[in-house]
Amino acid sequence: MDDLDQARWSAVERRDQAAIGVFFYAVTTTRIYCLPTCPSRRPRRENIAYFPTAADAVAAGYRACRRCRPDATTVTDPAVASVVAVCRCIENPDDDPDLAELADRVGWSQRHLRRVFAETIGVTIAAYRRAQRSERVRNALRRGVPVTEAVFAAGYGSMRAFYDHGATQLGSNPDAFRRGSPGTDIAFTSISVPLGEVVVAATARGVCAVRIGDDADTLIEEIRAEFPEARVGRDDDGLFEVATLIGQLTEGRPSKRADQIPLDLRGTAFQVTVWEALRNLEPGTVASYADIANRIGRPGAYRAVANACGANPAAVLVPCHRVVRSDGSPGGYRWGPDRKRTILAAEAADPSEDLSARSRSR
Numbered sequence: 001m002d003d004l005d006q007a008r009w010s011a012v013e014r015r016d017q018a019a020i021g022v023f024f025y026a027v028t029t030t031r032i033y034c035l036p037t038c039p040s041r042r043p044r045r046e047n048i049a050y051f052p053t054a055a056d057a058v059a060a061g062y063r064a065c066r067r068c069r070p071d072a073t074t075v076t077d078p079a080v081a082s083v084v085a086v087c088r089c090i091e092n093p094d095d096d097p098d099l100a101e102l103a104d105r106v107g108w109s110q111r112h113l114r115r116v117f118a119e120t121i122g123v124t125i126a127a128y129r130r131a132q133r134s135e136r137v138r139n140a141l142r143r144g145v146p147v148t149e150a151v152f153a154a155g156y157g158s159m160r161a162f163y164d165h166g167a168t169q170l171g172s173n174p175d176a177f178r179r180g181s182p183g184t185d186i187a188f189t190s191i192s193v194p195l196g197e198v199v200v201a202a203t204a205r206g207v208c209a210v211r212i213g214d215d216a217d218t219l220i221e222e223i224r225a226e227f228p229e230a231r232v233g234r235d236d237d238g239l240f241e242v243a244t245l246i247g248q249l250t251e252g253r254p255s256k257r258a259d260q261i262p263l264d265l266r267g268t269a270f271q272v273t274v275w276e277a278l279r280n281l282e283p284g285t286v287a288s289y290a291d292i293a294n295r296i297g298r299p300g301a302y303r304a305v306a307n308a309c310g311a312n313p314a315a316v317l318v319p320c321h322r323v324v325r326s327d328g329s330p331g332g333y334r335w336g337p338d339r340k341r342t343i344l345a346a347e348a349a350d351p352s353e354d355l356s357a358r359s360r361s362r
């Protein structure tokens with residue numbers, strides 16, 4: 001829970017008149033939204049969602065409460081109206097003015113704006129900005145937007161800025177928001193390749209697991225155990241093409257079509273960032289754990305990078321095999337170090353036709 005969330009909950013608990021028009025709360029169980037002062041029984045905190053405007057609540061599918069009429073409420077106190085206007089500016093990721101600019105817009109001194117804002121909203125302007133950004137990331141993740149894309153679209157200048165200011169507010173696992181509800185359908189198939197057995201599993205969004213091993217049934221059991229809430233079933237026809245492309249990857253035969261296979265991976269924000277960085281490693285090249293740590297703006301986090309590589313759920317689609325020790329030795333591989341060596345050797349030896357087509361397209 002961030003500070004803004006706490007300030008809003010406290011206003012709801014007190015039915016704070018000063019919070020009218022500043023934000024709205026909605027009850028996820030009844031699908032109704034209210035003023036902070038609504039005389040109805042207060043909902044449980046875990047069932048509340050907050051919205052900066054009534055329109056946002058409506059857009060999210062909530063109906064206006066008949067008792068407090070949040071849809072028919074206007075802010076009449078000019079100071080509150082000014083603060084609310086400042087909130088709207090901060091909430092707009094394409095605007096994002098600094099304090100001086102905000103003060104200009106409402107015609108106040110910066111100092112006055114800071115004070116009145118904090119009194120009205122319950123948190124500082126900086127805290128409100130941070131909370132809005134992480135809220136934008138949360139909403140984007142719920143829509144299934146990839147983590148890095150969501151982070152930049154929300155107005156963070158870098159993944160680093162997101163981890164410094166945003167990730168803690170999301171909790172340690174932003175991808176938990178993407179897990180959806182129990183009853184997700186997961187289809188899988190298995191194929192035999194020279195390296196062994198490959199099992200590919202996918203949700204409606206994309207591939208969620210690629211496993212390499214000696215025994216397909218064991219790999220399938222692993223996947224069932226990892227997605228206990230999902231309905232997991234075989235679909236050889238539906239996944240035939242994807243599995244074939246993935247099989248080619250295990251033989252060191254990359255292709256543009258394999259690059260375009262959509263992914264639906266579960267992981268912490270950090271893990272997903274590492275996996276996306278790995279996807280930028282060209283076939284035939286390798287990087288060290290420290291290189292990847294630098295590329296994601298977390299120099300020194302090479303141990304965490306190594307752990308994220310070890311947790312890679314999608315073998316070869318996320319080419320964790322292209323990450324090696326700083327001394328050039330292959331290092332570990334979740335699917336067996338021999339398999340890693342084999343894939344790397346094949347990629348280094350055979351820039352196939354598909355690969356040159358891929359290089360030209362970039």
Ligand SMILES: [Zn+2]
Binds near residue numbers: 033035038039065067
């Ligand atoms: Zn109400």
